Amino acid sequence: MELFVVNRHNEEPESKGTEVDEEQEKLKKTLQRIEKNKKLRSKQKERDKKLKETIQRTTKLRQAKRELKAKIVVVPKDDNKEFLDHNIEVDEANNAGTTEENTAKNRKNKKRKLDSNNVEGFTILGVDNFAKKNKVKRVLPKWLANPTIISVNLQKLETKVSDMKVLDKSLRKLLKAKGILNFFPVQVEVIPWLLESNRHSDIMFPRDVCISAPTGSGKTLAFVLPLIQVIKKHHIKKIRALVILPTRDLAVQVFTTFKTYSEGTNIDICLITGQNSFEAEQRQLVYKNAAFGYVTKVDILVCTAGRLIDHLKATEGFDLQHLEFLVIDEADRVLESVQNDWLYHLEKHIYPDGSTRILNQITLQKRRPPQKLLFSATLSQDPEKLQQLNLFQPKLFTSVVENNGELSKENLVTVDKFIGKYTTPKELTERYIQTSVDLKPLVLYKFINQEKLRKILVFTHSVESAHRLAILLTALFKEELKVQDISSHLQLKQRKELITKFSEGQIDILISTDALARGIDLPGVQCVISYSAPKYLKAYIHRAGRTARAGEQGIAITMLHSSQLPKFQALLKQAEKSNVEEIKISEEDLEPLGDQYKESLDKLRNTVEKEEKTGLKKIKAAKKFKKNIKSYNAMKINSNGAEKGTP
Numbered sequence: 001m002e003l004f005v006v007n008r009h010n011e012e013p014e015s016k017g018t019e020v021d022e023e024q025e026k027l028k029k030t031l032q033r034i035e036k037n038k039k040l041r042s043k044q045k046e047r048d049k050k051l052k053e054t055i056q057r058t059t060k061l062r063q064a065k066r067e068l069k070a071k072i073v074v075v076p077k078d079d080n081k082e083f084l085d086h087n088i089e090v091d092e093a094n095n096a097g098t099t100e101e102n103t104a105k106n107r108k109n110k111k112r113k114l115d116s117n118n119v120e121g122f123t124i125l126g127v128d129n130f131a132k133k134n135k136v137k138r139v140l141p142k143w144l145a146n147p148t149i150i151s152v153n154l155q156k157l158e159t160k161v162s163d164m165k166v167l168d169k170s171l172r173k174l175l176k177a178k179g180i181l182n183f184f185p186v187q188v189e190v191i192p193w194l195l196e197s198n199r200h201s202d203i204m205f206p207r208d209v210c211i212s213a214p215t216g217s218g219k220t221l222a223f224v225l226p227l228i229q230v231i232k233k234h235h236i237k238k239i240r241a242l243v244i245l246p247t248r249d250l251a252v253q254v255f256t257t258f259k260t261y262s263e264g265t266n267i268d269i270c271l272i273t274g275q276n277s278f279e280a281e282q283r284q285l286v287y288k289n290a291a292f293g294y295v296t297k298v299d300i301l302v303c304t305a306g307r308l309i310d311h312l313k314a315t316e317g318f319d320l321q322h323l324e325f326l327v328i329d330e331a332d333r334v335l336e337s338v339q340n341d342w343l344y345h346l347e348k349h350i351y352p353d354g355s356t357r358i359l360n361q362i363t364l365q366k367r368r369p370p371q372k373l374l375f376s377a378t379l380s381q382d383p384e385k386l387q388q389l390n391l392f393q394p395k396l397f398t399s400v401v402e403n404n405g406e407l408s409k410e411n412l413v414t415v416d417k418f419i420g421k422y423t424t425p426k427e428l429t430e431r432y433i434q435t436s437v438d439l440k441p442l443v444l445y446k447f448i449n450q451e452k453l454r455k456i457l458v459f460t461h462s463v464e465s466a467h468r469l470a471i472l473l474t475a476l477f478k479e480e481l482k483v484q485d486i487s488s489h490l491q492l493k494q495r496k497e498l499i500t501k502f503s504e505g506q507i508d509i510l511i512s513t514d515a516l517a518r519g520i521d522l523p524g525v526q527c528v529i530s531y532s533a534p535k536y537l538k539a540y541i542h543r544a545g546r547t548a549r550a551g552e553q554g555i556a557i558t559m560l561h562s563s564q565l566p567k568f569q570a571l572l573k574q575a576e577k578s579n580v581e582e583i584k585i586s587e588e589d590l591e592p593l594g595d596q597y598k599e600s601l602d603k604l605r606n607t608v609e610k611e612e613k614t615g616l617k618k619i620k621a622a623k624k625f626k627k628n629i630k631s632y633n634a635m636k637i638n639s640n641g642a643e644k645g646t647p
């Protein structure tokens with residue numbers, strides 16, 4: 001859409017003079033437009049400044065009024081005189097700036113009002129509404145107020161893989177073979193805890209856990225390794241672990257990790273996301289045995305919430321009653337998903353008799369309920385939101401970053417410091433660039449060029465915008481850099497191919513919507529660019545989190561129009577980020593690129609027109625095909641009617 005705006009602005013009148021004249025004319029126009037934009041910006045700045053001053057003045061005045069009003073609360077006995085004097089004071093403050101005449105009038109009015117109320121010896125009802133209310137202190141459940149703190153320091157790793165003896169030797173060997181020599185902090189805390197809590201699960205129900213740690217901090221292995229260790233000990237095939245993810249791409253990624261670390265075991269892992277036909281997935285899950293009926297073929301099931309519900313409703317023999325682990329990765333996102341009744345359906349399936357996890361003699365005699373494990377970089381720590389999950393004696397693991405980037409345990413006394421605050425990796429550098437709408441692609445081009453960046457992930461607000469930006473950047477970079485867009489319109493296989501190419505460095509710039517913003521682990525992304533400004537803090541954190549992963553350095557850039565800046569600053573304030581500076585790219589720097597930009601915009605226009613024509617042709621062909629089929633069917637019905645009895 002933004003690019004179309006650019007197109008309209010760049011339309012040229014029909015050529016009349018020579019080519020050189022035409023070029024000069026274009027250049028002149030570009031310069032005029034830049035000049036105009038400059039003036040508009042400075043005017044806007046002045047207006048913003050005035051508005052800010054007015055707001056500050058009004059706030060101060062209101063504050064003064066509130067403070068004075070707060071002083072009138074109760075009228076003590078025989079204290080009317082003082083009270084009246086007090087009110088006069090309030091009145092005067094309220095009418096600051098009015099004439100003496102007015103003040104006297106107000107004084108009289110007040111006196112009259114108080115006389116008519118006959119206040120002597122009584123409390124005036126409603127007056128204390130003026131009193132300043134004390135801030136209500138949040139009282140959190142004990143488990144939220146006393147979390148286990150996870151360090152965010154991935155530079156100084158203290159636990160060697162070989163030192164974690166609670167983890168099976170075979171798993172430690174596999175980790176080393178994959179180049180993992182030290183555990184990340186989240187793994188150091190969570191893996192032993194999960195293994196320990198499952199050691200006595202036949203006597204005690206294990207507690208549920210919520211884990212909130214920054215993007216790229218290694219949360220996946222923190223659940224994959226203990227689950228494999230616990231599950232490989234079972235010999236009867238039953239679904240023991242269910243892992244739910246918000247998107248197909250993520251489900252594929254987690255499935256691959258399970259596959260990698262279950263090497264050499266007899267654990268069967270299954271992926272159901274809807275990428276295969278429903279029947280094919282059913283065949284992967286169960287088979288029918290003449291003697292025993294339906295038999296499960298799977299130990300660990302990785303799936304998306306939507307597809308899970310489909311199977312719960314329609315797959316015979318799909319049995320979750322032996323479930324030991326319910327993992328919800330990117331839990332906040334999964335819980336917000338369209339199929340937000342999935343948990344209800346799931347619980348109905350796990351507890352068909354309606355039993356709950358309340359500990360009593362009856363439930364104790366039954367099999368153990370699944371342990372719920374919730375993971376996210378932006379996990380809600382709001383008790384009300386977590387309530388819907390029906391957590392059993394939950395335990396919270398969370399990370400805290402103070403302004404200087406250091407972890408401070410002392411500050412945890414004030415719980416509000418970390419509740420609802422999300423941490424980002426220490427290795428992440430955040431910046432923003434201000435630009436006008438029509439120069440935005442050129443500013444992006446200039447920035448990538450001047451910083452000599454490679455492996456860049458760009459986020460736009462729509463599939464169309466991603467596609468057009470990809471065409472335009474391809475035209476600008478020519479052979480220099482390879483640009484591609486990726487979208488949910490592509491087949492899963494094509495998407496996987498693009499992701500692999502990007503990971504291997506065959507694609508330099510990958511442009512996507514927020515579909516790739518969460519959880520996807522793309523190694524070595526140097527820079528994430530939010531070409532369209534993120535609307536929410538969570539979106540910003542997950543986008544930025546595609547870089548600076550696993551202890552590597554990374555940069556996150558947000559491109560903003562001047563009107564988007566206040567909202568972005570509010571977002572940073574919410575995350576307590578004070579070191580996000582502006583990168584300035586002046587319009588003078590862009591002037592030499594004017595012709596190149598114009599040429600690229602023309603290319604974009606031609607390509608889009610061509611694509612639209614082909615698209616229209618396809619739609620027409622499809623319509624024609626449908627029409628033909630209809631008339632063919634009609635003909636068939638007629639001829640069948642005419643020649644009854646013929647096959």
Ligand SMILES: Nc1ncnc2c1ncn2[C@@H]1O[C@H](COP(=O)(O)OP(=O)(O)OP(=O)(O)O)[C@@H](O)[C@H]1O
Binds near residue numbers: 216518
């Ligand atoms: N101990 C480790 N040593 C080195 N690399 C590791 C270690 N643990 C995990 N990694 C790697 O770190 C990267 C990020 O891990 P992972 O995808 O689990 O992060 P995450 O916390 O789930 O991030 P997000 O919140 O974005 O989903 C992966 O490439 C993973 O292989």
